[in-house]
Amino acid sequence: MVGGVIVVGVFAVALFSAIDDFLLNRQLITMLVADPYETDRFARLLAPSLEHPFGTDEQGRDIFARTLYGTRTSVVVGLAAVGFASAVGIVIGSVTAYYGDPIDMIGMRAMDVLLSFPSILLAIALMAILGRGLENVIFAIAIVYVPTFARITRSEVLSEKSEQYVGAARAMGYPDTNIVSREILPNSLTPIIVQFTFSMATAIIAEAALSFLGLGVSPIHPTWGIMLSGARQYITSAWWYSIFPGLAIMVTVLGFNLLGDSLRDALDPQQQRDAEGRM
Amino acid sequence: MNDILQYIIKRLLWAVPVLLGASFVAFIMVHLAPGDPARLMLGERASAAQVAQLRMELGLNKPLYVQYAGFLGDAIQGDLGRSIRSQQPVTDLIVGRLPYTIQLAVASLVVSLAIALPTGILGALRKGRLTDHVSRVVALLGISMPNFWLGLILIVVVAVELSSRFGIDVFPLFGMTLVTEDPVEGIFSVMLPAFALGTALAALVMRMIRGGVLDEINQSYVRTARAYGISEDEITYVYVLKNAILPTITVVGLQLGYLIGGSVIIETVFGIPGIGQLAINSIFAQDFPVIQGIVLLVAAAFVASNLFVDVLYGMLDPRIRYGGENA
Amino acid sequence: MGDKNNHTKVVRTADDLRGTALDRREYLRLLGGGSALVLSSSLAGCTGNGGDGGDGSDGAGGSGSGNDSSGSGGSGSVPEELVLARAGDSEALDPHVTTASYSEQVMSLIYDPLVTMDFDGNFSAGLGTEWEVNDAGTEWTIELNDGINFHNGDSFTADDVVFTYERLLNKPALLKWAVGPMSGVEATGENAVTFTFEEKYAPWNTYSSYGGYFGILPRGPVEADEDAFAANPVGTGPYKLEEWVRGDHVTLTRNDEWSTPHSPEIESENPPLPKKITFRVIPEELPRVQALLSGDVDILLARDFPQRELSTIQDDSGTTADVFTSNNAGYVAFNMQQAPTDDVTVRKALAHAVDKERIIEDIYQGLGAENWVPFSENLLGWAGEDVRDEIGYAFDTEKAGQLLDEAGWTMDGEFRSKDGERLTIDIVSTNTPPPRVQTAEEMVSMFADVGVEAKLTTYEYNTAYDEFGKGESNVMYGTVSWFDTDIVNFLWGSENAGASNLSFLQDPEVDQMISDGATAIDPAEREEAYYELQMKVMEMCPCQPIMTYEQATGLRTAVQNYKQHPSLLTPVYHDVTLDE
Numbered sequence A: 001m002v003g004g005v006i007v008v009g010v011f012a013v014a015l016f017s018a019i020d021d022f023l024l025n026r027q028l029i030t031m032l033v034a035d036p037y038e039t040d041r042f043a044r045l046l047a048p049s050l051e052h053p054f055g056t057d058e059q060g061r062d063i064f065a066r067t068l069y070g071t072r073t074s075v076v077v078g079l080a081a082v083g084f085a086s087a088v089g090i091v092i093g094s095v096t097a098y099y100g101d102p103i104d105m106i107g108m109r110a111m112d113v114l115l116s117f118p119s120i121l122l123a124i125a126l127m128a129i130l131g132r133g134l135e136n137v138i139f140a141i142a143i144v145y146v147p148t149f150a151r152i153t154r155s156e157v158l159s160e161k162s163e164q165y166v167g168a169a170r171a172m173g174y175p176d177t178n179i180v181s182r183e184i185l186p187n188s189l190t191p192i193i194v195q196f197t198f199s200m201a202t203a204i205i206a207e208a209a210l211s212f213l214g215l216g217v218s219p220i221h222p223t224w225g226i227m228l229s230g231a232r233q234y235i236t237s238a239w240w241y242s243i244f245p246g247l248a249i250m251v252t253v254l255g256f257n258l259l260g261d262s263l264r265d266a267l268d269p270q271q272q273r274d275a276e277g278r279m
Numbered sequence B: 001m002n003d004i005l006q007y008i009i010k011r012l013l014w015a016v017p018v019l020l021g022a023s024f025v026a027f028i029m030v031h032l033a034p035g036d037p038a039r040l041m042l043g044e045r046a047s048a049a050q051v052a053q054l055r056m057e058l059g060l061n062k063p064l065y066v067q068y069a070g071f072l073g074d075a076i077q078g079d080l081g082r083s084i085r086s087q088q089p090v091t092d093l094i095v096g097r098l099p100y101t102i103q104l105a106v107a108s109l110v111v112s113l114a115i116a117l118p119t120g121i122l123g124a125l126r127k128g129r130l131t132d133h134v135s136r137v138v139a140l141l142g143i144s145m146p147n148f149w150l151g152l153i154l155i156v157v158v159a160v161e162l163s164s165r166f167g168i169d170v171f172p173l174f175g176m177t178l179v180t181e182d183p184v185e186g187i188f189s190v191m192l193p194a195f196a197l198g199t200a201l202a203a204l205v206m207r208m209i210r211g212g213v214l215d216e217i218n219q220s221y222v223r224t225a226r227a228y229g230i231s232e233d234e235i236t237y238v239y240v241l242k243n244a245i246l247p248t249i250t251v252v253g254l255q256l257g258y259l260i261g262g263s264v265i266i267e268t269v270f271g272i273p274g275i276g277q278l279a280i281n282s283i284f285a286q287d288f289p290v291i292q293g294i295v296l297l298v299a300a301a302f303v304a305s306n307l308f309v310d311v312l313y314g315m316l317d318p319r320i321r322y323g324g325e326n327a
Numbered sequence C: 001m002g003d004k005n006n007h008t009k010v011v012r013t014a015d016d017l018r019g020t021a022l023d024r025r026e027y028l029r030l031l032g033g034g035s036a037l038v039l040s041s042s043l044a045g046c047t048g049n050g051g052d053g054g055d056g057s058d059g060a061g062g063s064g065s066g067n068d069s070s071g072s073g074g075s076g077s078v079p080e081e082l083v084l085a086r087a088g089d090s091e092a093l094d095p096h097v098t099t100a101s102y103s104e105q106v107m108s109l110i111y112d113p114l115v116t117m118d119f120d121g122n123f124s125a126g127l128g129t130e131w132e133v134n135d136a137g138t139e140w141t142i143e144l145n146d147g148i149n150f151h152n153g154d155s156f157t158a159d160d161v162v163f164t165y166e167r168l169l170n171k172p173a174l175l176k177w178a179v180g181p182m183s184g185v186e187a188t189g190e191n192a193v194t195f196t197f198e199e200k201y202a203p204w205n206t207y208s209s210y211g212g213y214f215g216i217l218p219r220g221p222v223e224a225d226e227d228a229f230a231a232n233p234v235g236t237g238p239y240k241l242e243e244w245v246r247g248d249h250v251t252l253t254r255n256d257e258w259s260t261p262h263s264p265e266i267e268s269e270n271p272p273l274p275k276k277i278t279f280r281v282i283p284e285e286l287p288r289v290q291a292l293l294s295g296d297v298d299i300l301l302a303r304d305f306p307q308r309e310l311s312t313i314q315d316d317s318g319t320t321a322d323v324f325t326s327n328n329a330g331y332v333a334f335n336m337q338q339a340p341t342d343d344v345t346v347r348k349a350l351a352h353a354v355d356k357e358r359i360i361e362d363i364y365q366g367l368g369a370e371n372w373v374p375f376s377e378n379l380l381g382w383a384g385e386d387v388r389d390e391i392g393y394a395f396d397t398e399k400a401g402q403l404l405d406e407a408g409w410t411m412d413g414e415f416r417s418k419d420g421e422r423l424t425i426d427i428v429s430t431n432t433p434p435p436r437v438q439t440a441e442e443m444v445s446m447f448a449d450v451g452v453e454a455k456l457t458t459y460e461y462n463t464a465y466d467e468f469g470k471g472e473s474n475v476m477y478g479t480v481s482w483f484d485t486d487i488v489n490f491l492w493g494s495e496n497a498g499a500s501n502l503s504f505l506q507d508p509e510v511d512q513m514i515s516d517g518a519t520a521i522d523p524a525e526r527e528e529a530y531y532e533l534q535m536k537v538m539e540m541c542p543c544q545p546i547m548t549y550e551q552a553t554g555l556r557t558a559v560q561n562y563k564q565h566p567s568l569l570t571p572v573y574h575d576v577t578l579d580e
Helices: A002-022 A027-032 A063-099 A103-115 A119-130 A134-161 A164-171 A176-212 A224-234 A239-267 B002-032 B037-042 B048-058 B064-076 B090-125 B130-144 B147-166 B183-217 B220-227 B232-270 B275-284 B288-316 C014-031 C043-047 C101-110 C158-170 C174-179 C219-224 C226-231 C285-294 C307-315 C344-353 C356-363 C384-390 C397-406 C434-449 C461-469 C485-492 C508-519 C523-540
Strands: C082-086 C115-117 C123-125 C128-133 C139-144 C182-187 C192-197 C239-245 C249-254 C276-281 C319-334 C368-370 C410-412 C415-418 C424-430 C453-459 C475-481 C543-556
Touching (some): A063 A103, A063 A239, A176 A239, A224 B147, A239 B147, B002 B064, B090 B232, B130 B183, B147 B232, B147 C285, B220 B232, C115 C128, C158 C219, C285 C307, C356 C368, C356 C434, C434 C475, C475 C485
Parallel strands (some): C424 C453
Antiparallel strands (some): C319 C475, C410 C415
């Protein structure tokens, strides 16, 4: 319940900032709080007040407005990366499971290779090569999650494949793609949805970590990781600067984790221990 | 015994293609990287002719597969090439940094187990009660908190405040001492970073242990034991925990990847001169041979630890049959 | 300009420097003009010392100075260990392998230069006594001092000098460009070495006084194992390596046998004083500053001094900051070969649109001095003020608008356009350090103020240069840091267009003038050549120079007698004592 509320809230804020930025030229947020991009040399590092509920940063920008806008990057990167990873993973998982060896063997060894790199290190190395930018962050994070989805899909498809209805469909001469996409996958969706939710949580942390290291999206955009990175130097003198973006990450990630937990419990109590995810 | 041997050989053979694949990925990554190594070595002030000359000397104009074969051949002999920036052997650079990262990783494991074991067991034994709920919430928070943020907070709240308010300087603001150099300083200096890195792992392990203990409690042998009048304590500590926790601990070994990946960030936050910091510095210096060496080494360590854990898991849990499906 | 009264300003305004340049010129006139132009103050060798410090070990065959030094004159005790904080570690300690400043900081204490440049720019003895240059300016001969030993006990000989430079010439080294047209080096006598150049090469004078990059290496240990040497260097310098824990610290111990003649500004009788110098790596700003405030470190090196902490460090009773004009200048380069900045009128308009003061005050918090040429006023022949008076490009949005109107770009809604095409420029920037990104962002809005639409793309540091080098963008913020005016070759030389020459300036006349500067061995002539060059080039508006950066070194107030070379900007730790 709580998880669902948080996640819906996060999506709402992200949608709000996207619409406000692209369609309304930041009028709404400027009216409500302040322009997240506007610097003010006379308002540097101000403590939280009525005017600036979360205080200001070293360039006098409003941290509340920036934290709200930062939601957008986290959500976009999370959804796009995990979406891409799950799509690719599902295809690889179904193909390998459905056709068996040698495709299965090759596909799964390739997944093993990807899994042998620690996820954040792989993402960091990819960012170093690709350079900063939204698409690159999405790609670097997505790659990391492909094997997880491929493996889950594969094991689901393997167990469904032995079900009678599949044999029947085959006997009736349905093409393979139809059997997999119309018959097998819909029956395998539950663990994939659960994994999707957990992966959103870790992807959001990964995005923040990359930005924190200076390897994320362009530093011009307000994102939580970039804000935290900037806050490092002021951690003793301006606590609000590092606390609020950090809390934003924590609450968002907590929301996805809680949602994942309840989805798993509701949809598939058997899965308790399998969908913990990879960190 | 023969089964075990066969199993180990099988797993070793499985590791070979994975390592080959990993080495290829690491190799190709560097070649896709922007920037010409020869140009990087000579600087922007060198002439095009000098750069071309160096490209020849470095063999950069040979076909890719020849370069890969050379790289692989050297890597097998422990030669990971040379840093572009310092022209030092990559292996030397990595080996010099390794002790710090190992100390951090080991300490983080200890921290995570110290948190996870008691909370996980208590949570399971008192399922549904307050202790259980509290530990689950704490675990969720632990997973949800970015470790670099936790690290920053620890520096301020613990190191800075203790020092400025109470004059207690046991936790350094930066850097880490090796326990081999000074055991006391070493332990204090690793505590905060290990806590920052170990918390999320603790949360994960706690969930696993809780689940494992719950599974065991519902096993038929527990009911049987109860029926035989064996005391609850004995059942819990002798049978349930042994069966539930040993396999879980071995699974913790699989988190090596998380620990090394996480150390990249934690070492940056705490200024620890380990592999992670080397990786980050190399990335910003575009010293790709070093990055390549680190990625390859870590992948190899990961594959090796998987292998080790698989074997150990099997030995600890006689219910696992060798030669089964291993997906 | 910002209130800098509270800065501990030590030396170096532009005027001071012009003063020294004149002194140097006159001095050389006195010495020069004969068949051989003698560039060094050979006085050091003849009279026993070149300064008023009364240094006993100066001159040839310095008497053994192994006895323990005590602080010369005045307060303070000899530091057992001087701890310096910096953000990164040395990569290697072999100057032919790396020129990273973190390596140079250490190497300049381990190796000695052939000649010494004093604080006024005069040259005196180093490992050698004096340079003698032939009429053609292509053969530079130096007599070497006797009785100097490397840290490992080997004696320093002509062979080591030959070995060092042959190695540099034959190795793929970052430094190679700096020896320019050097074609060979040979021992010409028991204690003499001759360097041959393909053409006159004036900067050699300055370079050979720079121990950090151009110091002398011992043949034996280097030949035995190059990798080991880079990690375990041996020189003749005032300090020797004691311990190097990579990524953590480098510790040097005093070389009690140090007998190389040194700068007269070093005043102690038996320098150096500090028994140990430790370079501590503290990557994060916060703990780095804390370490200075708490006294864990004595000196926070200027390279890694976080400027926003300047007031913290100045206000603390235990610390102080030494603010100085660096050799590092920042400028906005315009690509002269890519539309629309291929049009000189557009470039001039953009130059007038840049508010330097806003960048210096807002982004660099006042730690910079406005500049009108893209290199530091510390360098010989700097003509920034003449450029300002005669050429200008002062901040003036109206003028910018006029110029753009003239060029046919007229206002059309928010932005300007010509023949239905909008005036758009592409800006490339590195993504670090943050002030540079902010400067690029500021430029976007400054250009927008005059109706020019600017698109900013940021890249990783090196990638940004590669991208800009493709020649498809218009504007990039560049910086240049060097201690010899020969740097103009990299800023404006045709062969470097697209690489270090961000303006893509390719002009044979300019190339000739650059070469005139590099081959004028007489400093007065050299200065004249560089004056002409700056006047000619800045008229073409290849860039809008912004400022020379000011930097600060953080010091514990107990640290006494810390100095810094005013043009090489190398710290001088030799006389440092600590008040207790």
